[in-house]
Amino acid sequence: MPAATNALRLLRTPATALAVAALLLTACSGGGGHRAAASAPPASGATAAQASGTPSPSPDLSRYYEQKLDWQGCGGAGFQCATMKVPLDYAHPDASDDLKLAVSRKKATGTGKKLGSLLVNPGGPGGSAIDYLSYAAFGYPTAVTSRYDMVAVDPRGVARSAPVECLSDKQMDAFTAVDTTPDNAHEISALATADRSFAKGCESRSGKLLPHVSTVDSARDMDVLRALLGDKKLTYVGKSYGTFLGATYAGLFPKNVGHLVLDGAMDPSIDALQSSRTQAGGFQVAFDAFAKDCVRRADCPLGTTSATDAGKRLDAMFASLDAHPLKTGSLGRPLTEALGFAGVLTAMYDQSTWPTLREALTAAKKGDGAQLLKLSDSYFERDEDGKYSNLMYANAAVNCLDLPPAAKSPAAVEKAIPSFEKASPTFGKALAWSSLSCAYWPVHPTGQAAKITAKGAAPILVVGTTRDPATPYGEAQSLASQLSSGHLLTYDGDGHTAYARGSTCIDDAVNAYLLKGTVPPAHKTCT
Secondary structure, three states: OOOOOOOOOOOOHHHHHHHHHOOOEEEOOOOOOOOOOOOOOOOOOOOOOOHHHOOOOOOHHHHHHOOOOOOOOOOOEEEEEEEEEEOOOOOOOHHOOOEEEEEEEOOOOOOOOOOOEEEEEEOOOOOHHHHHHHHHHHHOHHHHHHOOEEEOOOOOOOEOOOOOOEEEEHHHHHHHHOOOOOHHHHHHHHHHHHHHHHHHHHHHHHOHHHOOOOOHHHHHHHHHHHHHHHOOEEEEEEEEEHHHHEEEEHHHHHHHEEEEEOOOOOOOOHHHHHHHHHHHHHHHHHEEEHHHHHHOOOOOOOOOHHHHHHHHHHHHHHHHHHHOOEOOHHHHEEEEEHHHHHHHHHHHHOOOHHHHHHHHHHHHHOEEEEHHHHHHHHOOOOOOOOOOOOHHHHHHHHHHOOOOOOOHHHHHHHHHHHHHHHOOOOHHHHHHHHHHHHHHHHOOOOOOOOOOOOOOOOHHHHHHHHOOOOOHHHHHHHHHHHHHEEEEEEEEEOOOOOOOOOHHHHHHHHHHHHHOOOOOOOOEEEO
């Protein structure tokens, strides 16, 4: 559902957040316990719109709900690994087509009464939940990790779970460098050609899987895992796109909702074009906050006058990169405008990255694009050996299946550009062109924008950050109001998502909900 571009597919959870997890122990594990009774999953073809209703009768899925997971120690530090089977197509389950999903677990560390399993998802779509678990198991408050087994599953199509594949690493290098602000018909054609080639690559390498990686499919997989973990109710923390996954689950299985934390929430009721435009506005808010902080510093590479002037100087830098890409020393690849743009956006997700961005922009002014390129590489999950994760491939596959394309032609993008530039003078044009990529996708979308009410679900906690770049605060407000049992918790601050990111106020409120089921009072705001 997040906006997707030709060379820059906007993530609801950035690679930089996942890089934190990579610094910790990466493990592959899962949960166990008594098998809970399986509930009837919805019929195949259910969409996000249908997620607010009651699941329809479906084929017999007992062999999936009754499988036994074989847990094995892995990675040290108490992590365990397992593999679960799910049907490729829930409407027509066939053992010969089953997918194998990687599951991970780190058991509760405390000696008190255990509360079951806490499933986590970092978003994306396309982010590895197993990589993120390495962070959550140690980075979440001890009050929670001591009582819950921390669990993750890489969603279908992602990382270790039947990953979607599209391009070679060299092809991906070329793809990420394509001009995202075309100035003439030739450049527009090149951008459209890149999008078509990307889509064809995905069809060629992963054609059988592409129709079956929707958010609804992954939500069904989560219910299978809930049963295999022995939990009658699902307890879950979803970040960013993970909030859409969690809300979809609640709509499909409202009676199976335990404690759901939806942090950095997405609004399922808005279409792809509106989502892209709203996100552009969110990045503008984040950049303005960065610029205001920067211009107060004597060494600000965007000047020391005003945030408005800083934006103009960044525009000039992008224009210079468009005309004359920078050298990057031993990195070898030139820093194009598109790659520089990705590098700047990467730093908008977390204010702790602002100093890195200032240094990178300072170096770029002196003719060295290496630091901005490194930021861009972290966004795309490109390692030092030039290998990419499948993050961007899964991101496109899920996005293009979940919603009809935001734009069906370059002409439609050009028509939308003024509204994008109004929402974001700095990023609007490039993010408008992000609307094009799903136009060439080889599989028709199965979802559509619609409210999710999850009538009958237990209280659900929605967390929104006022200056969140990737999931603007208004989306959290909207989701909390849509959910029949939604409760909004506000963080008045910067960055993407709020829980376990340094706010004691937010952590205390979320912990009280996870441990005791206590929702915060109406209009609760943390600073």
